[in-house]
Amino acid sequence: MINHLFATILFLPLAYAMDKLDKTVNQDLVSRLKLAATVYDRHNILTKDEDWIYDFNSAEPTDSFKPGSVKNANAATFPAMVGHGMTIAQLKLGPCAMLPAHYHPRAANMVVAITGNTTTWMVNENAVRTVSTTLTPGKMTIFPTGSIHSMQNNGCDDAYLISALNSEDTGTMNIVNGLWSIRDDMIRAAFGNPTLDVKTTGKDIPEVGTGSTYGSDECMNRCGISKGKT
Template sequence: MHGQLALASSLLLAVFTQHALAVDKTRDPSLDANLATAATQLDRLALLGNDNAWLFDFTAQEPNYNFAPGGVVNMNAATFPAAKGNGMTMAMLNLGPCSMLPPHYHPRASNYVVAIHGNTTTYMYEENGARLVTETLTPGMATIFPQASMHMMVNNGCENAQLVSALNSDDAGTQNIGNVFSNGFPAELVNAAFGQNLASSDVASKMTPVGTGSNWGLSECLKQCGIQPNGTYIRF
């Protein structure tokens, strides 16, 4: 019981101290709209009339493709018009040493995640009454986060971790839990719900800035790996 309470406290702390908002900007709204209303598949293909329209380079998506602390690159209807109407998002998840994806959920899609490099710990709660599911993913291992389940991923090692994620919607959406409490619901109600002063200007000032999907994780890990939050390596 003590271990579960400690983990719950850590997750709650992560909600309010690790803050990332990964929002994909639609690159060509008019093309997406035309693809959605095309009468036939041949009409859709005519709108995607050159080979470049079918190629997506994850590594060229700056600033999201990075490992300090890391980032999420989505290939979906917003970032890649060819994905419009195909019912799928592919994402590349980069977790630098001691980084994390803070607690979040996808309102419109289930999420399949497979590890490519490194060692990643995942946590998932699906609903009230469900147990916490914890997995350790090393290369070739995978897990599933059902639609709208809250989950997070942590790289507690000193090496980069990389994962590939598949979601069964080309517009899966992402909701970071911290944003709901810090910038969404009335602060006085959040504080009443948790029985303490969590939604306040003081807490908000300590949150990490909006990132590219990944944020720095535990200070103990950063110290062990000799990393400062700005991504530079130091000696202790």
């Protein structure tokens, strides 16, 4: 069963910082790489040294820690990743920022902390306990394929993490967004509350595919962050 704190974070009002839907930068190049029969053929397609570099700093918004951001190097954003079955993500979490509860249907996710103090929550499947870890610099945790997971920067300073996923097309499903996409009466039934005002409760849920959000009131109050601050 999801513990109380995880459930609280799951349903907090969300204020997202940026659109994080990955757009394919060069569909023709990706298609050619997918059709390449040999490594030799791949090198004849990726002919420049620059084709083998992904710069996480390029076009980086100045507010990437307000509240945070996720940046993926995968087959869509970095064509050289085609065929390697991997995604590398840069996670930037400002003070009290979190990644809301979500899962990846096609990838296990390994996250290592570079800076900061970040708490994670993970629910693998029905009837198993919630796993919570604290990631400080040099520590790593695993979110198995399909597991629901969330994380929050507990500190008043920025947190920086690197995430590795074993798919070049991981997929992401935000739990609240997915739940609120079904019929209102089914949502009320799921909560065991036939009088739940679904439209009011869900009116502030952001669009799917966006980045991080501000997290718990406790952390925001401790760090002096206003809910209206963006």
